[in-house]
Amino acid sequence: MLQIALAGKPNCGKSTIYKSLTLANVEIANYPFTTINANKGVAYVRSKCPCRELGIEGCTECVDGNRFVPVELIDVAGLVPDAHLGRGLGNQFLDNLREADAIIQVVDASGSTDAEGNPVDVGTRNPLDDVKFLRYEFAMWMAGIVEKHRAKLVRQAQGKEQVLIDLLGEALGGLRIDALQLKQAVDECGINLARATPEDIEKVCEVLLRISKPTLIAANKADLASDENIAALKELGAIPTIGVGELALKTAASAKILKYLPGDATFTPVEGAKLSAPQIKALTLIAQSMKKFGSTGVQEILNKVVFEEIGMIVVYPVEDENKFCNAKGQVLPDAFLMPAGSTPKDLAFRVHTDIGKGFLYAVDARTKMRIKDTTILKSGDIIKIVSTAK
Ligand SMILES: Nc1nc2c(ncn2[C@@H]2O[C@H](COP(=O)(O)OP(=O)(O)OP(=O)(O)O)[C@@H](O)[C@H]2O)c(=O)[nH]1
Ligand SMILES: [Mg+2]
Known part of the structure; x- marks a missing residue:
């Protein structure tokens, strides 16, 4: 969640x-x-x-x-x-x-x-004096974690910057940060991760924090x-x-x-x-x-925070697109928060892994039309998923 x-x-x-x-x-x-x-x-x-x-x-x-x-x-x-x-x-x-x-x-x-x-x-x-410190503390704490992993991973990556980013991204998984976000932060700071100074790492962490924790x-x-x-x-x-x-x-x-x-x-x-x-x-x-x-x-x-900063949408899966309900007749039984950019297939996996694996197609219950697998869902969409799994 x-x-x-x-x-x-x-x-x-x-x-x-x-x-x-x-x-x-x-x-x-x-x-x-x-x-x-x-x-x-x-x-x-x-x-x-x-x-x-x-x-x-x-x-x-x-x-x-x-x-x-x-x-x-x-x-x-x-x-x-x-x-x-x-x-x-x-x-x-x-x-x-x-x-x-x-x-x-x-x-x-x-x-x-x-x-x-x-x-x-x-x-x-002055409450303004209480604003800046939190991000700074968090970034410095994060920098400590990055430094702890970096020395070992630099050796492992053998001079390959992208390999280092991938390895470090993986190591930061527990902070819900991935290699893509790390790459974005490294690029924005214009540094080389293997040769970075502790000050560079602090800067990267400040950017990383902005990207990963709105x-x-x-x-x-x-x-x-x-x-x-x-x-x-x-x-x-x-x-x-x-x-x-x-x-x-x-x-x-x-x-x-x-x-x-x-x-x-x-x-x-x-x-x-x-x-x-x-x-x-x-x-x-x-x-x-x-x-x-x-x-x-x-x-x-x-x-x-949820809808604008993180950008989540609310999507309603249904089994009957005409009555907007599930098999028991319950109207709009579920409301799922999904990341912006989610597709019908993402929704199918969110409903159940088996429904996702057996995904065939989706129907927009508002228009009763079949929609493409690549359609980007919008907040308020009501979607029927057709899958080989029940
Ligand atoms: N006037 C006013 N007082 C508030 C408001 N919100 C919280 N308080 C008071 O502020 C004091 C601290 O509230 P807590 O919720 O315990 O604060 P906290 O941030 O959790 O504090 P720690 O757990 O000690 O970090 C209490 O006396 C609250 O009643 C508010 O909106 N207005
Ligand atoms: Mg408290």
Whole structure:
């Protein structure tokens, strides 16, 4: 499953965002290093279910026309400058980012925590100072891994640069980096891998990180942040988030106090729900922030990372192209996240290895036309796969 990591300095709200997206029971507190062991759970990206647009009745898999598709989310312990040298609670935390397909870098936009995550007055810390360090630490950590393998592989490659790239690419498989990405980074830096200096390797790793682990900034604690801080972080592509707000709304919605779907711009109390005075006060503040930013931003950032940064699409395989259902009559039973550029055959393999191996052809259920094996699938496609395997 696609893996998205929440990373950043201590006490910026990673676990709050994690909990709001997974509703897992994790520790949250206003001091650094609350989280030590990474939390792993399932979060959901939100997309429009095609049932409404096609006027299909009886879709049981969506919520009010919205489809929630699972991804894996990981909440990593707080990282501090020089983490790659073992500062903070050690560089093993960087290792938790190893398998991430993308990173949401959580930043305390309110400036109410110092570089180590200790509470300070709101506005004391400039959040821009918390942005650069994470990629640098990760790149330096990666450079350490590259250097560890390189000396041995240079001998093995016997002066052949492409062989060295292939060998090193293979060695970096655990970081979900491949030889093609390594080649791209080496070319962009214009270096020779066998003769590279440690500084060259650091540069390659910075590029490699950009290529292999897209990062988006969550300007968290946006409810407390100044307009200047939000504007400066937005310049870097950040999305303002209110982790505590999202958590409160999700919790209240699951207790059936509120009607709220993650990503909605507003919420409404359920008729007859008894709200206490503090609850009403807290919800009023959340509503004000949502009005200012459009939503709590939490679902928005997860969606943006998955659909825009990584570029995934949602595809719906069906067995009956006329009724858009499976053999049991279940309408649009599955929604799969696939990388952009996927073909019907890729989808067949995603459904099942045997279906992929026995792939014959595919039908676009919207047009009822057979489509070419090389057709590039689009988000929202509903596809019937015809295979020798059942
Ligand atoms: N005002 C405000 N406070 C928030 C927000 N998100 C989180 N917090 C508070 O920030 C503090 C730290 O939250 P955590 O989620 O534990 O932070 P963390 O980044 O996981 O911290 P470590 O595990 O120590 O690295 C808690 O007191 C949260 O309630 C937010 O959007 N707004
Ligand atoms: Mg935490």
